[in-house]
Amino acid sequence: MKATATIANTFGNHHDSRQRSTDCDVAIVGAGPYGLSAGTHLKAMGLDVRVYGQPMEFWATKMPEGMLLRSPRAGSNISDPKSAFTLDRYEATCDARAEGPIALKTFVEYGRWFQSQLGSSLDTSSVAQVSKEGSLFRVELQNGTTIRSRRVVVAAGIQSFQRKPRAFAHLPSSLVSHCYEGRRISDFTGRRVAVIGAGQSALESAALLHEAGADVEVIARIPALRWIGRHGWLHRLGPLSKILYSKYDVGPLGISRLVASPSIVSTIPLVVRDRVRTRAVRSAGARWLPKRLSSVKVSLDRSVRSARMRNGEAQLELSDGSERHVDHVLLGTGYDVDISRYDFISSPLMEKVRCLGRYPDLQSGFSCSVPGLHFIGATAARSFGPLLYFVAGTEFASKELAAHIRRNPIPVA
Secondary structure (H helix, E strand, O other), X not given: OOOOOOOOOOOOOOOOOOOOXXXXXXXXXXXXXXXXXXXXXXXXXXXXEEXXXXXXXXXXXXXXXXXXXXXXXXHOOOOOOOOOOOHXXXXXXXXXXXXXXXXXXXXXXXXXXXHHHHOOOEEOOOEEEEEEEOOEXXXXXXXXXXXEEEEEEEOOOOHHXXXXXXXXXXXXXXXXXXXXXXXXXXXXXXXXXXXXOOOHHXXXXXXXXXXXXXXXXXXXXOOOOOEOOOOHHXXXXXXXXXXXXXXXXXXXXXXXXXXXXXXXXXXXXXXXXXXXXXXXXXXXXXOOOOOOOOOOEEEOOOOEEEEEEEOOEEEEEEOOOOEEEEOEXXXXXXXXXXXXXXXXXXXHHHHOOOEEOOEEOOOHHHEOOOOOEEEXXXXXXXXXXXXXXXXXXXXXXXXXXXXXXXXOXXXXX
């Protein structure tokens, strides 16, 4: 699809290294769907907001090329204050609407159109460090600029959280990679590839590799693959289906409705909340994948016990005693949220953030134990539920964040 908007002058003025230190109301770290959405909601309140990062960078450069979004259309809109800049509206500007699942390329173009149309203050510089300086936050950019902000919103996504099993720790990067590293699928044409995992990222990567001419085998621990939407008739019961499932379609029957209300999820005891979260996002593939995987070898109920390089290839020993010799291992093993992996948060500041495991412990407005510091997106999922793992969560996150800031203004020093 041809992009319809020029992205050169995005989100207002760009700040170069010659700019003097400037105070702002809110600094947002990250320019993916959550950062862009929050920026537009807060800017509409009249706040001086700065959004830092390359727009949609992770989606554009780290996700497998050619992938399709698992989320339904209703769950793929980035939230703005008036719900004016939807995916449908973007496609209308292109005089095109894709049938079936949404292509990654289309979603990236939509995200960039979203940010250019709304005119929020975007600085494409990377954030080097966030620290506390008295009552303010000190935000240092890679280009040498320093910003002092009354609030900081961390919307940095999941790029730092790749899950890489220990069995593969000794393999060089030439033999193993994570599916969120942005390797080109076409580079594996004619090569033997073992794909590890049984979730959407693993199964879709396997399909894409097979279609590109690779010799693929999926290796997964679970005894049988799971498919989202397998019981399609439950979604075709009219008003009853709306009672059973939310429009975002995150989680199975019943749980889907609960997940769609993060404010309610946040009141549930943590042990129950964790069960709801893990059940809603357990490993499964989209219903349009089985046909594409019909010719792909799938080895279930087994795991990789050890992996080593031998004669320039990866030798894998599986839990059933069998071996595999492949040219590359692709890890479709998802991610583990661990905010200590955000290298831009200074150590003294990180030590003040109270956590639930490796997630921040968040209260109203996605605020943590450090006044003025907020976390949105996947890092908020243990406090507010699994909807925050998905683009659909931008609506709740941005509205809740904006409402909290409106109710709790920080006085000008």
